[in-house]
Amino acid sequence: MxxxxxxxxxxxxxxxxxxxxxxxxxxxxxxxxxxAPGTKVHETGIPWNDRSGDRLRDWLQVDRDTFYDPSKIAIIPMGFCYPGRDAKGGDLPPRPECAPLWHPRLMPLLPELKLTLLIGSYSQRRYLPETKRQTMTERVAAFRRLLPEILPLPHPSWRTTGWQKKHPWFDDELLPLLRESFQSALTS
Structure with missing residues (x-):
């Protein structure tokens, strides 16, 4: 590490x-x-230390102390460093060198994993290669077929607010299962 x-x-x-x-x-x-980290996370060095992290912790119904306990929850993004902004002002994708170099080295160091949350399209395309032609919505909608080991989620940014309203099954079906699976993984 x-x-x-x-x-x-x-x-x-x-x-x-x-x-x-x-x-x-x-x-x-x-x-x-x-x-990959945004600017606030880059500044603080604390993963998910921004509004997206607040929303993710709300989805999980977990407090900050538990969320940031590395003995319980590992946080390994697709890109470890802030990649910069694109011309439209959004964050660039994670650097393509990072995950292929580091993930194969780090994953074997996590033998106790019970649940992996794949947040956003980049992680989903890497770890669910059979779904590369699917949209993020299609991958997330098929969440039941991957449980109990894997759960794909949209990125919890402000942009997801409209997406959630268009897809009520996320709040009604996925979030309760996410919370149950998350708690079960932490305590089993």
Whole structure:
């Protein structure tokens, strides 16, 4: 883990420089694989330390202390460092070098995992390669077929508010199952 935290492979392409943001311990029962840190997370070095993180913790119904306990929850994004902004002002995708280099090295260090949350299209395409031609909505809607080990989720950004309203099954069916699966993974 310390090697990954010291990575500078993408330094020339990172507008704010390298600052890998991840955390995990071998006892972790839940793994969260998101996209890449935003500017606030880059500044603080704390994963999901922004409004998206607030929404994710609300979806999980978990307090900050539990969420940030690496002995329970591992957080390993697709890109460890803030990738910068695109011309429209949105964050760029995670750097393509990061996950292929580090995930194969880090995943074997997490033998106690019971549940992996694949948040957003980047992690879903990598870890559910058979669904590459599907939309994120199609992958998330098929959540039952992957449980109890994997659960795909949309990114919990403000943009998801409209998506949630269009897809009431997310709140009515998926969120209760997410919360139950999450708690079960932490306590089993």
């Amino acid at each position: 310390s090697e990954a935290r010291a990575c500078t492979l993408c330094a020339p392409m990172l507008p704010l420089g390298p600052r890998p943001v991840l955390r995990a311990e071998s006892s972790a029962r839940v793994l969260i694989i998101g996209q």
